[in-house]
Amino acid sequence: MHIYLSRPAVQVVERMIEPLLDKRRAAGLLHMFPRETVDYFSTFTAGELEVEAVAGSHDSWGENERSINYLIRFPHGPRVLCAWDTGYYRDDSWEYLSGRYAEVLIMDCTFGGSTTRDEYAYGHLHIVSFLHQLEKMAQIGFIDSQTRVFATHFNPHQGLNHEQMQQRFDHSDFTVTVAYDGLAIEV
16 A cells, blocks of 8 residues: 655655564555655646645654645546645645636534634634635636535534534535535536
C-alpha cells in the first residue's frame, strides 16, 4: 500500500515509527508501506487516478507542514476534491484552484454549528466558513450549480445533529448534502 505524504510528513512518520520497533522490523514495516513524497500544488498518478495536491489550511507536526487536500481525476473524467482537515484556504490554494473545476466536492465541516470560530476559520471549517469557502470557489469558477457538494469530518461536540446541520445548509444559497455513515457517492 502506497502512502502519499508531504515531505515534512514523511520525516515525521519515519521518526515516529522507528523508536517503536527494532531497526530490522521498522525497516520491514516502512518497506511494506512505501511513502510517496508529494509536493504541494503538484500532480501525481496513483494507480489509474490523476491526483493534484492542494495545500490545505491546517498545520501539522512537520516544519512548514500543511494538510494536503486531493483533487482527483477519475479515469472516466470527473474530478473530486477531497478537502478535509482544512479551514478557509490561503491565497496560494485559491490561486491554484482558479481555472480548475470539480464535479464533486467533499469538504471539512468539523465545527458545524460552532459560534465561537472566526468567519474565515483556519484549521477546520464550520458552517459559516464552509459557506464562505463555497462562495469563493463559485467566484473563481471552481464549482458551480452542477457540482455536488458534501459536508463531512464532523466533531461530535459541535452542537448540531445531522438533521439540524442539513436544515442550516438547506437555508443557504448552496445545495449541500451533510454526509452520514454509509453514504456512497457515485462519480
